[in-house]
Amino acid sequence: MLTTGMVVPDTNVLLNLYRYHPEARDNQLDVLTGLGERVWAPHQVIAEFWTQRNNVLRDPRGTTATQNELHKLHDQAEKVIRTWTNRLSLDSAEATDLHKALAAGFNHVSEQIAAAHDRGMARYSIDSNLDPVVQRLGAILDGRVGPALPPDEHQAALKEGLRRVEQQIPPGYKDGAKKGTAPAGDYVLWKQIQVEAAARRCAVLFVTGDVKEDWWRLDQGLPIGPRPELVRELLDTAGCALFMVRPDELLRLAGEVLSVEVPAAALADVGRVQQLQQEQDDRDDESEEQEPGWTAAAVDAVLNRLRQEAAVQARAIERAAESDGFISRDEVYRIAGYGADRSLRGFTRPVRRIVAYFQGRGRIPLDAEPLLDAVYDDQSGQAIGFRIPASVAALLSSPADED
Secondary structure, eight states, X not given: OTTTSEEEEOHHHHHGGGTSOHHHHHHHHHHHHHHGGGBOBOHHHHHHHHHHHHHHHHSTTSHHHHHHHHXXXXXXXXXXXXXXXXXXXXXXXXXXXHHHHHHHHHHHHHHHHHHTXXXXXXXXXXXXXXXXXXXXXXXXXXXXXXXXXXXXXXXXHHHHHHHHHHHTOSSSGGGTTSOTTGGGHHXXXXXXXXXXXXXXXXXXXXXXXXXXXXXXXXXXXXXXXXOHHHHHHHHHHHSOOEEEEOXXXXXXXXXXXXXXOOOHHHHHHHHHHHHHHHHHHHHHHHHHHSOSSOOHHHHHHHHHHHHHHOHHHHHHHHHHHTTTTEEEHHHHHHHHTOOTTOOOTTTTHHHHHHHHHHHHTTSSOTTOOOSSEEEEOTTTOOEEEEEOOHHHHHHHHSOOOOO
């Protein structure tokens, strides 16, 4: 493939050059240079590269995104501490000390992260002539970028791409959450590959850091080759074979076949960026599959389990839904038949355990409000009742869906 085939880099292969350390970046560019005329970039790849490049340059290694995520976690930690100090009626001075210590720790870590920000790349978005990546790619891809599809074929490709997204046909259906015609971008790229492969009559090696199932055949979550549907389609439309590798595999292969020196550190750096991309893809998949907050299905799952293991808590949640989301201590005693000497300490524990069980399996978001939370008297510190989230009360008080 590296000596007689057509090597096609995906957009992420070019954009990830900004995320590597300089040595690994140069090694990857040396490999592309060594491939010579075998390298060919679809028009769609170059269009996406220029569209997304400035966003990558602003935060090539995700430093700003990491800081933003840290700020969210800080807010969540503040809320947890505040709830706990209120339950204990902790002295305000002690509570303030806790919040100060928490803030100091988060601020220290945030400052350390900020120090690693590669702000020097921002100037490349102002003047691309200063950009070493653009300079090297300009030489590598000179005369090796395919044309755009004719307008009528482009419109037909967009229509077909959106149809495939809707019907979960590869490639590209994992981009369904994108807006407008963006979900069809992978199919436009795929169509351009088919046209060029048919003209060259040679096998295609597609290099991509994308490890989603709409391109790859996965075995226990690991990509082991292109989707069989894509292999068959390229054979049918162009009479050519399709192979796929990730960027680190391309480096290893090139080191063997093209006699390009590829240090172990470069392979490790490329692998690091690939792992980060895969983790991001996994998070995106989870956010697509998991609805925010409580859903009817999630509440139903927890209640069904509670009815088997902690029927009183299940009934308390249902009764709270009938009373604007709150059930009093006395009402809990009535529905449970508890004696006056019975303590309610630990009453919410079975609920928390079962919710945590479903959160661990992705059925409930990790940041969902507590399903059953104690309400304490400010003076005595004793629980006066229990509250459920307003969203849960609304779900339980609405008519059941026939399905």
